[in-house]
Amino acid sequence: EPEVTQTPSHQVTQMGQEVILRCVPISNHLYFYWYRQILGQKVEFLVSFYNNEISEKSEIFDDQFSVERPDGSNFTLKIRSTKLEDSAMYFCATGQEYYEQYFGPGTRLTVT
Amino acid sequence: AQSVTQPDIHITVSEGASLELRCNYSYGATPYLFWYVQSPGQGLQLLLKYFSGDTLVQGIKGFEAEFKRSQSSFNLRKPSVHWSDAAEYFCAVGGGEYGNKLVFGAGTILRVKS
Numbered sequence: 001e002p003e004v005t006q007t008p009s010h011q012v013t014q015m016g017q018e019v020i021l022r023c024v025p026i027s028n029h030l031y032f033y034w035y036r037q038i039l040g041q042k043v044e045f046l047v048s049f050y051n052n053e054i055s056e057k058s059e060i061f062d063d064q065f066s067v068e069r070p071d072g073s074n075f076t077l078k079i080r081s082t083k084l085e086d087s088a089m090y091f092c093a094t095g096q097e098y099y100e101q102y103f104g105p106g107t108r109l110t111v112t
Numbered sequence: 113a114q115s116v117t118q119p120d121i122h123i124t125v126s127e128g129a130s131l132e133l134r135c136n137y138s139y140g141a142t143p144y145l146f147w148y149v150q151s152p153g154q155g156l157q158l159l160l161k162y163f164s165g166d167t168l169v170q171g172i173k174g175f176e177a178e179f180k181r182s183q184s185s186f187n188l189r190k191p192s193v194h195w196s197d198a199a200e201y202f203c204a205v206g207g208g209e210y211g212n213k214l215v216f217g218a219g220t221i222l223r224v225k226s
Binding site: 035041050055058103105 | 161206212218219
């Protein structure tokens with residue numbers, strides 16, 4: 001069964017550094033999302049992406065964040081200058097329809 | 113404000129016993145409703161979803177959920193719990209007022225005792 005994959009599984013970075021989290025969607029999926037889960041808290045929506053543009057973003061998704069599909073297959077989340085409070089599990093989700101989302105295993109980001 | 117409530121933070125059941133996890137949402141119309149399961153250190157696996165039609169939906173691993181419009185609820189059930197069901201369960205809603213994002217509840221941690 002096809003799955004969403006994410007790399008790396010764990011990323012440790014220093015405050016102020018840039019990080020790029022990568023996701024490989026299921027091949028025929030058209031809708032892409034990033035969510036995050038701070039330890040012990042709810043899963044929170046960050047951004048949705050369709051037809052090569054952001055369709056919706058949350059208040060969390062400020063100018064420090066960006067998304068793109070650099071090669072038409074991978075879907076990336078970039079954090080330009082990481083802060084301590086960016087430490088969380090980041091989940092990519094993809095779907096063939098906008099109401100159907102399949103999640104990847106997540107990338108644990110630790111900012112020191 | 114859009115919200116999803118899972119009133120039980122922890123639930124402990126004996127292996128073989130039945131299970132019901134509660135979920136309520138705040139929204140006037142019927143959104144799309146989902147249950148996901150997360151094992152420790154793992155991602156979110158979709159258990160089942162409801163969009164329309166029959167209000168009792170079947171999912172994977174023997175789970176089912178019932179949508180009750182009058183109660184704005186979408187409770188998850190399983191008739192006989194297995195030790196491998198121990199995990200955290202998240203209710204989520206999307207569509208309509210929620211747009212194409214999912215709004216998650218806080219989760220319910222299920223412990224299974226033998």
